[in-house]
Amino acid sequence: MKIDGTHYRSIWFDASDHSVKIIDQTRLPHFFDVLSLTCLDDVCHAIRTMQVRGAPLIGAAAAFGLYLSVKEGNLPPEEAGKLLLATRPTAVNLQWAIARMLDRISEESNSEAKNRTALATAQAICEEDVSNCTSIGLHGVGLVKEIAKAKAGPVNILTHCNAGWLATVDRGTAMAPVYQAWEEGIEVHVWVDETRPRNQGASITAWELGKQAIPHTVISDNTGGHLMQSGQVDLCLVGSDRTTYRGNVCNKIGTYLKALAACDNDVPFYVAVSVSSIDWDSDEIPIEERHSGEITSIQGLNSQGILDTVRLTPEGSAALNYAFDITPSRLVSGLITEKGIFSADEPGLARLRGLLNTD
Numbered sequence: 489m490k491i492d493g494t495h496y497r498s499i500w501f502d503a504s505d506h507s508v509k510i511i512d513q514t515r516l517p518h519f520f521d522v523l524s525l526t527c528l529d530d531v532c533h534a535i536r537t538m539q540v541r542g543a544p545l546i547g548a549a550a551a552f553g554l555y556l557s558v559k560e561g562n563l564p565p566e567e568a569g570k571l572l573l574a575t576r577p578t579a580v581n582l583q584w585a586i587a588r589m590l591d592r593i594s595e596e597s598n599s600e601a602k603n604r605t606a607l608a609t610a611q612a613i614c615e616e617d618v619s620n621c622t623s624i625g626l627h628g629v630g631l632v633k634e635i636a637k638a639k640a641g642p643v644n645i646l647t648h649c650n651a652g653w654l655a656t657v658d659r660g661t662a663m664a665p666v667y668q669a670w671e672e673g674i675e676v677h678v679w680v681d682e683t684r685p686r687n688q689g690a691s692i693t694a695w696e697l698g699k700q701a702i703p704h705t706v707i708s709d710n711t712g713g714h715l716m717q718s719g720q721v722d723l724c725l726v727g728s729d730r731t732t733y734r735g736n737v738c739n740k741i742g743t744y745l746k747a748l749a750a751c752d753n754d755v756p757f758y759v760a761v762s763v764s765s766i767d768w769d770s771d772e773i774p775i776e777e778r779h780s781g782e783i784t785s786i787q788g789l790n791s792q793g794i795l796d797t798v799r800l801t802p803e804g805s806a807a808l809n810y811a812f813d814i815t816p817s818r819l820v821s822g823l824i825t826e827k828g829i830f831s832a833d834e835p836g837l838a839r840l841r842g843l844l845n846t847d
């Protein structure tokens with residue numbers, strides 16, 4: 489996406505110094521810092537601390553982490569894969585990317601070939617992600633167009649967390665249909681859930697929509713139900729960190745409550761998901777539990793223009809910080825994928841899988 493006239497991906501390989509560049513998402517929206525990752529440890533740190541986050545981007549970062557590890561030559565690739573896998577448990581893209589990288593690297597017999605193949609595979613994962621997100625946008629825009637035809641004024645879309653450009657390599661999953669609609673001249677307006685505790689909506693989604701000049705309004709996480717009851721939401725669009733073969737959707741904590749409110753108010757609730765975020769083997773989803781400090785404190789820009797963290801809760805109050813929840817398939821109107829829109833159930837996903845097998 490473009491930032492002040494310059495096109496950026498959220499991750500890229502810099503051939504001039506053989507490093508991997510990322511945008512430090514812990515500093516947005518106040519500071520736009522590009523970081524250089526030069527070794528496996530840098531990548532593990534970036535994923536764990538959420539300098540990079542969002543399921544497809546985590547997968548792409550892990551792929552580059554394996555490349556950097558192969559280049560370093562200190563660790564067997566399988567061991568590097570285990571370290572990467574331990575950084576965050578929920579997004580299945582991490583597993584998917586590591587398995588694909590290990591598979592390709594194991595086909596090569598000498599270190600030079602392993603190095604070359606690792607870089608080429610990581611880059612291919614990035615290119616595919618961009619193309620998948622573009623296709624998700626093209627399939628999803630039809631839903632926005634249908635609503636636009638039937639009403640006057642903008643199509644009001646509610647989203648949770650950040651499933652935009654910065655959660656992927658480019659373009660986004662849930663935000664891809666929004667970008668596509670906007671580029672086709674369809675009037676849209678996005679309700680952006682702030683997404684406590686880490687505020688990916690308020691800090692990242694709002695920032696990237698603003699940079700594309702897309703009308704949006706940040707709302708507290710508790711507002712969506714009221715907006716839906718009062719007819720102010722036409723469509724909910726969210727991403728997913730892991731969708732199971734049964735159509736159950738794991739996404740940022742709070743997504744389930746939005747799906748319940750959408751169901752109660754007949755608001756369509758669609759999940760935009762790349763095939764790399766689908767778990768074809770299991771319906772069990774490990775839910776990440778993060779540090780309670782993310783609940784008891786909040787980060788923002790202080791009056792001196794410095795990023796600061798302040799305490800919200802009384803000293804001594806316990807806090808519980810689950811990072812994701814599961815929206816049952818029955819609450820999902822459909823899955824927007826790079827292959828089209830599918831029902832969120834076993835037959836729908838089996839049909840999608842069948843299409844993949846014929847590619």
Ligand code: MRU
Binds near residue numbers: 661729
């Ligand atoms: O904890 P995060 O910020 O990595 O969680 C991200 C999400 O929950 C996104 O909605 C998800 O990855 C969408 S996929 C583009």
